[in-house]
Amino acid sequence: MDVLSDAVAAMRTGRPHSSRTVRTGPWGWRFPASKGAGFHVLTQGSAWLLHPDATPPVRLEPGDVVLLAHGSRHGLADDPATPLVEAATLPDGSWPTEPHRGPAGPADTLLLCGAYQVNRARAHPLFAELPPFLLVxxxxxxxxxxxxxxxxxxGAELADPRPGSDAIVPSLLDVLLVHLxxxxxxxxxxxxxxxxSAALSDPAVAAALQAIHADPARPWTVEELGTRAGLSRAAFARRFTTLVGRPPLAYLTWWRMTTAGRLLRTDDTPLRTVAGRAGYSSEFAFAKAFKREYGVAPGQYRRRSSPEAPSR
Structure with missing residues (x-):
């Protein structure tokens, strides 16, 4: 996988969800802060985004997409003066399914809204650089x-669900997130x-990042990565640390542990295989390194992260 794809995969958990909402007349919602990442798409009518980092409020027009990557509180309304009511969401952050309506009328406002579940404890630093809200x-x-x-x-799948929509919609949501x-x-x-954003645009650093992400289990050295980057060992280490925010081998270790955590969280891959993919020939050494990074042993982390695990 390329670095951007890996960064998205590292932060995403669970299943994304979305809904199609039609509104007529005065309306306004208040969305509290959440652990996930939300988005709104205005496909018809007009609306206003009310956000702590947006002064004055931002007018939205058909075709506008807003990504709230950090789950910040915000409002959405037909007019900035309209009183807001709490958006009614289910425990997982999704909206209750509205009764199906046909095409929106000329006076209606049509919105596509949804959210992604995010593992903020191991979010890739690329994700942390996204703005409070991104308007496209x-x-x-x-x-x-x-x-x-x-x-x-x-929008077509949500307006007219057909056989296969349950598989198509989550995939389209992931596609939308990556494009945004x-x-x-x-x-x-x-x-x-x-x-x-600068690191991925720098040919030398991007080449080293691509090498790490393509084969995290390889026993990389700073000199080898510098060769991939076309720089001397010292020049590469300085450049990488300046742009990425940590030294090359520190990032390699962080990415290995992030990859291991994702494997433990999402499937039943044997621990010895997870250890190998993280660059450890010894399951014991891997378990020790994993506990140092996460605070718990790999097996315990897997049990806690299991969908069947009881919530606390």
């Missing part, structure tokens, strides 16, 4: 054809001199 405008010649295509496909993050990166990379 795809209507009226706004560009971003890939985002617009994902939204159109998602890619859009942010493509916009930010020209203006950043440090951080992950």
């Amino acid at each position: 405008r795809t209507g009226r010649g706004g560009g971003h054809a890939e985002v617009r295509a994902a939204v159109e496909l998602l 993050i890619r859009t942010w990166w493509l916009t930010e990379r020209a203006d950043r001199t440090t951080g992950w």
Whole structure:
């Protein structure tokens, strides 16, 4: 996998969800802060985003997509002056399914809203650099054809669920998330001199990151990674640390443990196999390193992360 895909996979957990909502007349919702990442797509009508980091409120037009990567509290309304009511969500953060309605009328506002479950304890640092809210405008010649295509496909599936929709919708939601993050990166990379948007744009550092992510189990050395980057050992180490925020081998260890945690959380891969994929020939050495990183043994972490595990 490439680094951006890996970063998304590292943070995503569970199953994303979305809903199609039609509103007529005055309406306003207040969304509390959440552990996940939310999004709103306005496909018809008009709306206003009310966010602590948006002064004045932001007017949304058809084709606008808002990603709230950090689950910050916010409001959504037909008018900034409309009183807000708490958005009624289920325990997992999803919205109750509304009675099916046909095509929205000319006076209706049509929204696609949803959320992603996120493992913030091991979120990739690339994710941490995303803004409090990301607005991507795809209507009226706004560009971003890939985002617009994902939204159109998602809207069609939600408007007219058919056999296979339960498999298609989560996949489209993942596609939408990756396109939104890619859009942010493509916009930010020209203006950043440090951080992950700059790291992925730097040919030398990007080459080393790609090597680490392609084969995290390999016993990489700083000199080998520097060779991949086309730099001397010292020059590469300085450049990598400046852009990524940690030395090359420290990042390698962090990524190995993140990969191991994802394997333990998502399937029943034997511990010896997980250890090997994390670059450890000894299951004992892996367990020791894993406990140092996570505070619990691998087996205990797997049991806690199991969907069947009782909540505490």
